[in-house]
Amino acid sequence: MKKEESSTPRYVNKEGLHEHEIIETYQAGIALLGPEIKSLRNKQTVSFKDSFVRIENQEAFLYNLYIAPYKYATIKPPDPLRTKKLLLHKREILRLLGKSKEKGYTIIPISLYFNKSGKAKVDIALVKGKKLYDKRREMKEKDLKREIEREYKGKVKL
Secondary structure, X not given: OOOOOOOOOOEEOHHHHHHEEEEEEEEEEEOOOHHHHXXXXXXOOEEOOOOEEEEEOOEEEEEOOEEOXXXXXXXXXXXXXXXXXXXXXXXXXXXXXXXXOOOOEEEEEEEEEEXXXXXXXXXXXXXXXOOHHHHHHHHHXXXXXHHHHHHHHHHOOO
């Protein structure tokens, strides 16, 4: 039996996942304006390029997340790259703040989606940059796994 896919879009930061090694993940709410929510629900463009999370005054903010302007907005649409506030528990913010101050760690968004109750959520992760040889090894492992699956399917006939 197949799982029913939700009609709400899920946006994933593929480049960020390729470039970084995930240490910890957190689910955060995101404070968006009406036209931004409508834009997301209409499956318009979202870009995670160069987006990151910074903690200032014990509050988490998401920078450089591009959400395409809603074309039917009656009010002036907000800046697509505006800084967005993330909604996290205080202890999560303090933990992220402490970890992100260590050398080599940063916080990036991994995905943006709507939960079952219709609220916009962002998965953020504490990450460490991958070295070039790590990326090559990961690609090689994926290729080997793919080849093994092809051979296995070729030998088994139903």
